[in-house]
Amino acid sequence: MRVDRPFIIARENIHILAAVLRSGEEPTLSRAQMQRVVRSHRAHQDYLKHRESLADSDDDDGPQNEDAWLFEDLVVLTKLYARLKDKEQLISLIFEVRRDMSVLSSANGYLSSTQGTTAELMKDIITIFYSPLAQVYRAASIADSIGDLQSFINDLIRTVEATEERMSR
Amino acid sequence: MMRSMFTSSLNEEVKSIEEDIEAVKDKVDDPVICEKVRQFVYAPNDIRAIYKSYSGIVISSQRYT
Numbered sequence: 001m002r003v004d005r006p007f008i009i010a011r012e013n014i015h016i017l018a019a020v021l022r023s024g025e026e027p028t029l030s031r032a033q034m035q036r037v038v039r040s041h042r043a044h045q046d047y048l049k050h051r052e053s054l055a056d057s058d059d060d061d062g063p064q065n066e067d068a069w070l071f072e073d074l075v076v077l078t079k080l081y082a083r084l085k086d087k088e089q090l091i092s093l094i095f096e097v098r099r100d101m102s103v104l105s106s107a108n109g110y111l112s113s114t115q116g117t118t119a120e121l122m123k124d125i126i127t128i129f130y131s132p133l134a135q136v137y138r139a140a141s142i143a144d145s146i147g148d149l150q151s152f153i154n155d156l157i158r159t160v161e162a163t164e165e166r167m168s169r
Numbered sequence: 170m171m172r173s174m175f176t177s178s179l180n181e182e183v184k185s186i187e188e189d190i191e192a193v194k195d196k197v198d199d200p201v202i203c204e205k206v207r208q209f210v211y212a213p214n215d216i217r218a219i220y221k222s223y224s225g226i227v228i229s230s231q232r233y234t
């Protein structure tokens with residue numbers, strides 16, 4: 001199952017991309033651009049079919065023509081933007097400014113605090129859990145615990161995804 | 170210290186992703202199409218969900234063929 005997934009996701013992206021590019025939202029594409037997208041989408045569908053028919057994925061040399069390449073590039077672009085967005089969200093999570101606090105303290109003439117809530121929280125957690133954690137690390141083999149934690153989180157993610165899917169139906 | 174560690178590694182990653190994006194943009198050679206892709210990625214979750222629910226229909230009906 002794990003092997004299938006990336007491919008399914010990639011195929012979904014392409015369908016979604018076609019929908020996104022055809023949508024009437026600003027900025028809308030000109031006629032020529034739309035034709036280019038449609039041509040590229042069709043060529044890319046053919047390429048996907050061709051790729052599916054290959055017995056060995058190593059035989060895949062990428063799309064055969066320029067049209068299909070456009071779509072493949074757009075898929076890559078989507079993934080890159082998604083990664084950029086993830087990173088930006090991570091940064092804002094860590095350096096989230098405690099506005100209420102800084103406003104309060106600057107109003108009182110104190111130094112304003114710009115430390116992120118998340119960073120603060122992590123510091124507290126480490127302070128609280130450091131000594132028990134050190135004991136646990138000494139007692140247990142870390143590799144096993146991390147493996148267990150990984151499978152637990154995997155199960156958790158799967159459960160949440162399944163619930164979300166059921167909810168959206 | 171942890172903050173500076175995070176900052177430098179994250180900023181580096183962001184920079185390299187941005188470079189990759191520029192390279193792909195150059196290859197696509199159409200700023201409007203790239204902008205649409207960007208808008209889609211940065212759209213809120215519910216809007217992306219709408220596109221996801223569209224996507225099957227749009228393709229099966231082949232409106233533009």
